Amino acid sequence: MLEAVSHSHGTGPSGLARIRGLPKATTCRLVEQLAEPGAVRRHEQRYHNLRPGGEGMNNRAVNVTWSRGMAFGRGVNLLDGAGAGFGVDPGEVGETSAARVVDYGIKVANGLEDLYSSVGLSADGVFGDEGKAGFVKQVSFNSYSTFLIARRAVESSFRHCRSATLGADAWNLLEKGESEIFRRRYGDGYVRGVRIGGEFVAIIEISDDELTATTYQRGGRGGQPVSDVDSMLVRLREFPSLVAENQVPYEAEVAAYETLSRPAGCALVDIAVRRRMLDEYARLTMRLMSLRGDVEFVQLNPELFADPPDLLTLNEWQLHIAGEITKVSRQASACADRADTECPELALNLPEGYRMPERKVPVELRAALLAVLPPAGGDKAPGACRLPTM
Template structure:
């Protein structure tokens, strides 16, 4: 919503007083106001008339005289599809001809709405601090008044073989329209100019009029018609006025129940607090319901009665905080307040903390692969096995090989065999040769100590 009240005029586009207006798009939207009255200013019922007959030399001067300059577009806006735009284009302005613009603007007393009331739909959004939704539905402004009266423009193009004669004819026409020379002076001068090939001339006239009915809005064919309509137009606009401008005001100009920045901040804080509490209550209830249905995952659980009682309490808290959030969003809690279960009637109390102890099982020990130890040096094997987390036992009885000799200081057997997967901490039994002996026999047996 705008922070600074604003009032401006825009070209009339069939909007009605009280209708919402979107200043960014320039479109009329929903109506947030009703039960108002419309009246003209009784103390200033008179009209304001502005008129001129101007010779113009540039296209920008033409736009300015038609009230369509760049500055005017900034003030009024949204000319692109207007009838006046089409009229401006029909004048076929060029730099060869001389152009005169006769303009007469009549502004009657502004008709304004008073004692605006907010509709029920709009008030519900404002009460609930839903200002973004209000802006989408009803805009940031409203049509406060209509400017009645009228506009008359006649653009006359004069072209002559002689540039001096062309300027002379334009000056004559301007003087006649302003009453400075006798009526018919332009017609006589124009007829005389066309009597000579060296001063042959032509003219055309186009008109735009907003106000009047019947013969009052008939096309002006001759220069005399243009001058006559130009002089009669204030009376036409008074008798049969048209609405050609609207007065747009931001909603800040009305005593609407718009929230202050502090109220808006408090509302958002209270709404966020309610949502956080609701989610916490839901999670707490879900935890208890899961423990009640799956006791095998927990140890030292409270009794079923205790768990069911806490679940019931959390359900009541969830319902209460949801009702609080809904009342907040509808503007039924003013000023906004944080959810307090103790202030309810009857008051609610959050259950005391219930610790849910998970059943803990020791993870299985990691496993390693037993390395190949036979025929390896004892010291190196001991280091390797300890690095893998295995325990070494090398006190087993010794054996001789089939060729009848032992290799002193080397592993001759192991248990478990190489490649076996065992738990870390497993004992590995090693058989180690302790002397060297040769013989012709080939047998396997134990060697006494």
């Protein structure tokens, strides 16, 4: 039903009933169940999608990975994901049962940004160090290896604020026109909903004749990491039954303060420009991290390359790239913190003489593994994707 609303924006119950081939009464009941937690917006008997991919998503609500300290009504800085103060009274909390798999598949990561997207993180996750963002940083991404991402997320229920209102202090700040103080104190949005269930993610690095698996799990029984591919595929396949035994919050819905009643004439801080600059900083950081991973790979495997740079040169390149990453991260932090901070464009600054060497021989294992996977960008159920035994 949500898909029908997304593809027929502003359609009433009769139109949705025709699209789905359902009785009008059934359609009304289903779409009202979506409207109650805020998945769709009802206006004059017409329904509009507000979830990812729907109109208004950029300033209405976003889904973020659950992190420590999150709670209904707590503020979130959408520029860096940091928690803020409690500026909202969540009111009554409702619950909608789901019991569904929301993501399931294995794919090849075509670059570091694609890797972040495949595990369910936006580009600015590169600036995070906790939870899933910290897990991805454990992987030394490089262009010489192939990286496979396997993910399965299971949602058992969705809890949401039914009658949230601004708290007294938050209201007073907006009434006085103190929008920047409001933002620093309460962020850009508040936790309106939480998805209960679990998530399992595995990143597999394929390099020559070696497979390295790194896993992340939130919720489900048996959360200990698995390092071999066969165990990873078993965990991926059985994860829904494991989640049934241990359900936890794994994703939050953060709604913009524009969704709440506010003092007449108040203006919230517009973060659109800084959002675009932070996206640029994140992509630049990813490029630098990929280059650092390439240098590290050559350092660890010089025998695989024709005429590799000497270790002293490689070490100097590593230091230079690490310094550039720190510079970009500091600028991103400053840009996210205050509205009066300049957010200048930054260019890629490579080490002097930077040049990656050629590989000596093609990688046979990589070709063998890719032969059983779907084309780049496609998904394939893990049960149908059997990796060669090492």
